[in-house]
Structures are given as C-alpha cells and as structure tokens.
Amino acid sequence: MTLLLKRLRYISALLISTTILLFLYFQNSIVVLTYSSYSSVSKQAQHASHICLGDLGNSSSWFSERYKPTVPLLLNSANSELHANIFSWWKELQDVPNVPNYTEVVDQLFSLFPDEDHYSDAGPDRCRTCAVVGNSGNLLRSNYGQQIDSHDFVIRINKGPTEDYEKDVGNKTTHRILYPESAVDLDDNTHLVLLPFKVLDMQWLISVFTTKNIIQTYTEVPSTIKANKDKVMILHPEFIRYVHDNWAEGHGRYPSTGFLTLIFALHICDKVNVFGFGATSDRNWHHYFDETLTLFEYGSHSGDFENITINQLHQENKILMYKGLT
Template sequence: MTNPLTSLMTMLLKRLRYIIALLGSMTILLVLYIQNSAVFFFTCKRAQRASHICLEDRGNSSWFSERYKPTVPLLLNSTNSELHANIFSWWNELQHVPNVANYTEVVNQLFSLFPDEEHYSDAGPDRCRTCAVVGNSGNLLGSNYGQLIDSYDFVIRINKGPTENYEMDVGSKTTHRILYPESAVDLNDNTHLVLLPFKVLDMQWLISAFTTKKITQTYKEVPSTIKASKDKVMILHPEFMRYVHDNWAEGHGRYPSTGFLALIFALHICDKVNVFGFGANSNGNWHHYFDETLASFESSSHGGDFEIQTINHLNQENKISMYKGLT
C-alpha cells in the first residue's frame, strides 16, 4: 500500500519542477524581449538620427527640380557608353589634342580592365549617405575642419589637393578623388580614382597607366603611371559633363570646373552634401591652400563666377551646406 506522505511529496516535487521549468522559460523569454527591445530602440534611434541628418536639407524647390535630372548617367560603363551625336560632338570639341583613336574601341578596352558595373544605384528613402566635397581654396587654411571632414561617409577631393601636412584643416580621409591625366597623383588603396575625361586620349592614358605606361604626353607632360587600385577606377560619363554644363552652369564657360562637377556628382550619389574649400577671397581671387599662386575666376574657361552663384543658390535652397572657412 502506498504511503500517503510519499505520494504527497512526489506530487509536490512534480509541481515544483513544473514551476521551476515555467519560471526558467519566462526568464529566457524576458531576456530575449529585453534584448530585442534594446536593439529595436537603438536601431530606431540611429535611424531617427540618420533621417534627421538626411532629411533636414530636403524640401521642395522648383529651381532645383528644373535643373536636377535623376536619370542622367553619372559613370561610364559598357552598357551606357554609346553617346548621342550631340553629346559626342560637344565633348569632342573640348579636346586639346586631335582625336585619332576610335572611341568605341577605347571604351571596350577600358571595361576589359576596369570595373564594368552600375555604381550607386542603391538610392532609396531609407538610405542616408553623407558627402564632404573638399575644394582647394586657400580659405581652408586655419579652418580646423579636418575632423569634421573625416566624419563623412564619402570624402571627395579634387585634382592634386594634398592632405599630408594639412590634416588639421582638410582632414586625411579620401574616398574619391576626381582627376584627369594632367592633375594625376598617387592614391591609396582605399580611394576611388574617378577619371574626368576631357578627351579620348584621357581614357587611353588611364589604360596605359595600368598597362604599358607608354603615354607620357597629352597637351603637356603627364605621369606615365599612377599608384591606385584598379578595382576602384571610375570614369565620369561625358553625358553627365554636358548635363552639368547645360543644366547647372547654364552654358557659362566652355566646360564646368572639376570642383563644380564633383559637387553635382555628390548631389546625385549622397543624401547630405556639405562643401568645403570653395569660393574666391574678398578680392574676387583665389589661391590653393597648398600654394600661393593667385588666379581669377573671370579668366578661366569654366564660368567660375556663375558656378559660385549656383553653389550659393544651392546653399540658400538648403540642398547643400557651405563651410566657407577663412576668407
């Protein structure tokens, strides 16, 4: 005969095990809930901060909408390399030297060597990519913008503008450098070489710089090679250059300046664009932060005065933020 006390103890032990198992399950569920809530909270906070960064400059602007063309090809690849006759004619007239090469053959060779893909096609309402476009104006000296510039996702620099010995004012980070053969400098492995082609020979130089190293002369002496990552090479599309000239520079000058092209390029690939090192000094002239040679905007081929007016208008329309440094 079963002892009543033993049966009672057995029943109590079963209930205790059940309660312990239930409490354990509830504890695990509570921990998972807290963890997921924390992840959700901090993700939302990051998203809110990102949205604030990117959304603060968005807004309706008929002036901007009339000029901005989201469908324009930014970078050349094999699928968009065929140029309309009017685009090719305009671009071909920019060349300082005769075009003796076949454009189609050169393009085919380009994309047998360099990445042939569509870049920056990931635009969407949830993306928040920040850009710093760093010009070469002397007003950067003494600005202490370096740390701020380095905080951006993309830091786009122009031609030969150096960072070494100027880090306090211009930063040290470079994700993209827009250049052409006559302004070529060596790049580190983390930097995209963005070729600004004014002529077919520029594309040939790019091929040569990574292969035969035979091209040493365009309309002036150029480096036969360049230190850069072949996997990070990009080529601005001639149609994009024409678009910037027509829509943004409104035909002023023969062609847009490298800095102006870099700025409009940033407007197409980034959600927040801040601009450093642009503009003339108080006398209407400018000099590079790395040399003291003065130049006049009015005497260039770029319609510099009108470009600056357009940049200031973009700032007024809250499409960019201008950091004017010291003037």
C-alpha cells in the same frame, strides 16, 4: 520605567534607520531612472543630429528644372554608346590631333576596370553623408579636418594634398576626381574617378595600368601613378554635358572640376557638405597648398556663374557650405 524607555528608544532608532534606508533606496532609484532617461534622450538627440534630411518633395522650381535624376553618372559598357549630339559637343573639347576611336577605347576600358552600375542604391532608407573638399585657401586654419573625416564619403579634387594639412582638411579620402594633367598617387582604398575631357584621357588611364607609354597630352603627364585598378571609375561624357547645360546654363566652354564634383555629389549623396570652395577672407582665390592666385572668372570655365549657382544651392538647403575663416 527605565526598561520601557530603553525599548521605546530602540524602536524609535529602528524606525529612523528604516526610514533613512528607504529614503536612500528610492532616491537612488530616482537618480538611476533620471540618468537612464537622460541617457536615452541624449542618444536620441545624438542620432537625430545625424539624420539625413531628404528632399521631402520641397524642391523649388529652380532646382527641379535643373536636377535630372536619370542622367548617367558613370560610364559602363551598357551605357557607353553616346548620342550624336553628346559626342559632337564632347569631341569639340579635345584639343588634340587625331582623336582616337572612342568605341575601341571603351572596349579596352571595361576589359581592365570594373564594369558596374555604381551608386544605384538610392532610396528613402539610405543616408549617405558626403564631404566635397575643394582646394581653396579658406581651408587654412579652419580646423575642419576631423569634421571632414566624419563623413561616409570624402571626395577630393585634383592634386589637393592631405599630408601636412590634416588639421584643416582631414586625411580620409574615399574618392578623388582627376584627369591626366592633375593626376597624383592614391592609396589602395581610394576610388580613382577619371574626369575625361577627351578620349585621350581614357587612353592615358589604360596606359597607366598597362604599357605606361602615354607621357604627353597637351602637356607632360605622368606615365603611371599608384592606384587601385579595382576602384577605378569614369565620369560619363553625358554627365559633363548635363552639368554644362543644366547647371552652368551654357556659361564657359565646359564646367570646372570642382563644379562637376559638387553636382556629382548631389546625385550620389543624401547630405552634401562642401568645404574649400570660394575665396579667402581677403577675397583672394588661391589653393591652400600654394599661394598662386587664380583668376577664377576667366578661362574655359565661367567661375563667377558657377559660384552664383553654388551659393543658390546653399540657399536652397541642397548643400551646406563651410567657408572657413571669415
């Protein structure tokens, strides 16, 4: 009887051990399966958060009437001949005597700089994210730096510095749009995008990389800057006129650099996030790197109308505005 009891206890212990082992095995399988499924879903969600939201044919009439996908963005030898009305309007912007011969200057340009059809790769599979970084004081203490640097393209404007402001504005720059009077040194990986308000601006660009003899426009300009000659681009005068007519609706003498940059980004990017535009929380207009107040609504630009248009683009979900501290 004692021997039988021992055997029954042994069998019971064996069954209990086997049951526990089986339970632990299947529980571990469920945990692994659950973690794997969660990981997969998490990755899908993470990927989805980075999907560029295309136009999908849902543009309003307001946007469609203004946006012209065929406008030439960048100057090259194939599209450099200007229509008479474009040249006449552009020539009126040039507050310098003795306007140089445009055709001769263009020939020089494309003997020095890349003569390419940039950003012609638009299509349903492209997903290019762009940060347009303005110079508003609302960037201070915004902590946008890391977010700005996460974009494919980071387009900066004029002299806006990154050094000492990295936490708020980032340190990545893929493109900097400037003109002679706002020129700064660039690193070797940054595209110099010239905004030519006059033929002399194009001559200055040539001079920067050759004779270095142009030191004056309507004011003193640098005779040379650090920049990669193979990454030079020139905005097309017809594009400047298009922004003035279609987006600024003729307000002001010509569009501001920031406004031109934003519309340029709409044409080369699939998702446009805008930082450093607009007033500070106390309704002042100044740069994040100095406190000189700007009367944005006066001068050659119609800053008030540009601001209305930019806010409308935000309302239409064509851009996403980051307004800093509120």
